[in-house]
Amino acid sequence: MKKNFGILIAGFIIILGVFILFFVQGREMPGQLPNLSMKQPSDKADNQTIATEESPLPIPPLLKDRNPDPNKAVFQLTAQNATKEFVPGKKTETMGYNGDYLGPVIRVRKGEEVSVKVKNNLDDITTIHWHGLEVDGDKDGGPHSGIQPGESWTPKFKIEQPAATLWYHPHPEQETGRQVYKGLAGLFLIEDEVSDRMDIPKEYGVNDVPLIIQDKRFNSDGTFQYDLGMHDVMNGLQGDTMLVNGAVNPFFEVPRGMMRLRLLNGSNASVYELNFSNNQTFYQIASGGGFLGKPVKMNKIVLGPAERAEILVDFSDLEKGETVQLENNGSEFMKFTAKSESPKEYTIPTKLTTIDKINPDDAVKTRKFVFQGMGPMVNINGKQFDMDRIDEKLRMNDTEIWEISNESGMGMMDGTVHPFHAHGVQFQILDRDGNPPPANETGWKDTVLVNPDEKVRVIATFKHSGVFMYHCHILEHEDAGMMGQFKVGE
Template sequence: VGADGTRTFRLTAQEGTTRFVPGVDTPTWGFDGDLLGPTLRASRGEQVAVEVRNTLPEATSVHWHGMHLPAAMDGGPHQPVEPGATWRPTWRIDQPAATLWYHPHPHGRTEEHIYRGLAGFFLLDDPAAADVGLPDEYGVDDVPVVVQDRKLDADGDLDLSGGGELGVLGSLVTANGVRGAYLEATTQRVRLRLLNGSTARTYAFGFADDREVLQVASDGGLLPEPVPTTRVQLSPGERAEVVVTVAPGERVRLRSYPPDLGRVVAGYAMGANDTFDVLELRAAQDLAPSPPVAATLTTLEPLPEATVTRTFDLQGRQINGRRMDMDRVDATVEKGATELWEVRNLDLFPHNFHVHDVQFRVLDIDGEAPPPALAGAKDTVYLEPRRTYRLVMRFEDHADPTTPYMFHCHLLLHEDEGLMGQLVVV
């Protein structure tokens, strides 16, 4: 933190190698290391600045997924960082506490850049928020967990071939880059900040003994109240925070079970329904006491009545019949407007939908209220085939008629192949 109060981070995108499998060094990319990147953390109200240096052999970019910020700082395809160059975005943190993340977003190359290992957490705190009993000691009882799947070829290199309709589904599943990861729990309760950092796979997380956990947050921050559940389903890009209670000395595995993808044609779900171990919790014999989780976590401010309605039909690699065009603006939004977006997946395979700059609310799905896990602030939502999701969002500020924000499917093959559009706030 400098004299002017700005919190500055430095990230260098670089080449490296990772040993996912014993004896095999796989070429990977990382920020400040061989794979993934450091956790960045800032508080509401703070001015942050990042120096993003690119030492890779090609252009990349760094997008702050879930962040409310000016379009020119967003790190999408219009803010490339050329090899050898440094990009310096700066903005003020102006949203509730949340588990966000950062990842590359170069035009047509996002899938490969994330698959190679470029991703990290960006945690936001809100000092003014009430203490609601969530474990909060980073790395001890408050632990970010990015889950990703990959595939290696015979030489041990990352393999993005044969993706089919969804993109690559690999059977090499890692938590924070590690296969067979474990966490030594030293407290009664542990908060896991789960991120689906995969390019295509949807996970349904749950413990091997089907114990109940409390889901306390989704993409954009705390849920109104804790949701007791045995499964937490996340499509690519989504996050959830869960609090799990452990007993002294026990070991229990977090797994991914077959997700409920909706009315997907069976052939498209090939390999999408596999079960994986993700992370083992190993509890100490002596566990420090944890506070109880409060029954009310936050009060979501009601959004004003929407004044604009738009429809977005996703089909194949197109939104409303058009593929992404860097030179075409698909939606022009008035600064301050609250909008209702009706989003439909017309295919019989999965998509999801992510909007930059805002956190939206899922108003309803085919006219029905969303399940409690979707009742909070979201920036990415899974789209079951043949359903209509009505999303409400407010574009508060940050007008910039010349720099667009993106909205797109976060199945990254789809995004790269054109399932993306551009909006400007004027």
């Protein structure tokens, strides 16, 4: 009763626009957020957009597989504190896996048995969540799988899903936003026989390039600004400086031909609308869970937090030395410069893969998930996260329809877009407000944007047992309690 009263009081204060916010100390209130400030981003006297010289795009290294057996893979990751110069001459305190910021790319194959030893050299508890990977709950890396400072966790699992661009990041209760913001994230790539035979760019770091896109706020001394103001509590922390693979103002030399870009929105809260400055078209070939049935021609793409997309871009019309910028909502943040002719010509495939559509008639149950509330009282179905409570119980191998609706505006003001993510499963979108999804959302997904007052229906078959999370992937909302748990199996 005490918790519910605290949440109602906080909601009353925010709705009326009162500039006082009270938090109960400790962990008693489920919606509590660390380091809360009443300041807006604009109130920060030392907040600044970082302007630096152009720098080459860093390419995250491929993590070495320590097992020579082609059917098994063994990897090692260490989460550690570090410093990095985003601004020349100014050190920023960061976190990274095996380095100073972000982490290496883990690349595996379907059918492989994988083991990852994760060492925690941080000062705080952490976890590592395999975002998009279909594994049992005890291998998923949610908040139950905490790794204490100085300790290790070694999950083992078999890759049982098709080629895809996934990622990994920490998931400790109430600390996910801060740890991801400071740099803990990396890509997890799956290959299979379908990707092997596909005639598309595959040379990693040359014509098959990952772009981990994030936005940050910096203080004038170069440090990250992660003290949450009211605007951040309401909407999640959104920055004014774009990073790609951890670099500000990066450039990349591309062949005058086809490029494959693996895009990840690795931000805490921002939704990106990406396009090229010359308005050229490109083809999306994959969404978060793998290849689409066929390429989708586009000239812009919208990615919410945690969403991924693979696109094919043909730079053959550029003159040698000519540049084109990648833009977010009309603001340039990365430059591509054409160099020599491409050593190989590619054509856009007419078909990519076969996606077996799940029949809605096979669904044994429809569940409803309603995003509600604002600021510290965000919730799903009126409940905030409680690690000791299972919110939904499912049976193994059942097919279900999940109906996700966004009522966070409560009819009183503009609402917030919420990206819905479910752990341990890939789903298919049935419809948005009763309408078929756009062509680039007809493949496998694990995260879907739900707009204010929108209802999205997805369908999935649950093939892995254990306890899993479902939550908003605006990380400040997740940390505030916009998360629940579902259990598959007994």
